[in-house]
Structure formats: C-alpha cells, structure tokens
Amino acid sequence: MRLPAEEALRAGLVTEVVDDDALMERAEAVCARLAVMPTRALGLIRRQVRSALGSSLEASLETERDNQVICAASEDMQEGAAAFREKRPPVFKGR
Numbered sequence: 001m002r003l004p005a006e007e008a009l010r011a012g013l014v015t016e017v018v019d020d021d022a023l024m025e026r027a028e029a030v031c032a033r034l035a036v037m038p039t040r041a042l043g044l045i046r047r048q049v050r051s052a053l054g055s056s057l058e059a060s061l062e063t064e065r066d067n068q069v070i071c072a073a074s075e076d077m078q079e080g081a082a083a084f085r086e087k088r089p090p091v092f093k094g095r
Contacts (some may be wrong), residue, residue, distance in 0.1 A: 038076040039094040 005017045018026045034042065044067040052060040071077055076094040083090035 032084050036089075036091075037091065038071075038074075038080065038092040040074055040076060044070060 003011075003013070005014070008014045009017045016026075033056070046069055048060070048063055051063055076090075076092045079092060080090045
C-alpha cells in the first residue's frame, strides 16, 4: 500500500516532507547537522530505540540507564559541558 507523503506527515510517520527538487539539499543539511553531534550518543539512542520495540518497559529503562552511564563518562559529555560553560559550540569526537 502506498501512502502519500502529506498523509504520512499528518500521521506522524515522518517529520518532514520536501519537494523532489529540494531533497538532496535538505538531506545534506540534515547530514551536516548530525555530523557535528556526539556520534557515540546518537548510536546509543538508535540502539535504544531498536531495542525498545521488542523489549518490556523495565528492560528498556535498564538499557537507558546503562546508556546514560556510558554517555556520562564520555569525553563528549565533558566537551559538551565545557562548551556550554564557555558559551561556544562543542567539538565532539565520538569518545
């Protein structure tokens, strides 16, 4: 079954719809935004979401707790906090 893009947007299945002509430019903008984010944390978020689809709430909360511990001990967390204090953009390294 095909679902028109605007209907998928209304249903919350997608967060954005762009014209075909603007697709590549928008995709590059999203990629650029993601590239400067803390990649380790993003990977853990993705894994968490995938895991949650087939897990109980209790198991999901345990995984989230474990991921929070990992992120809290990361160099990227320290960089994010330092950048916030210094009012500058963070430079994440995925560590």
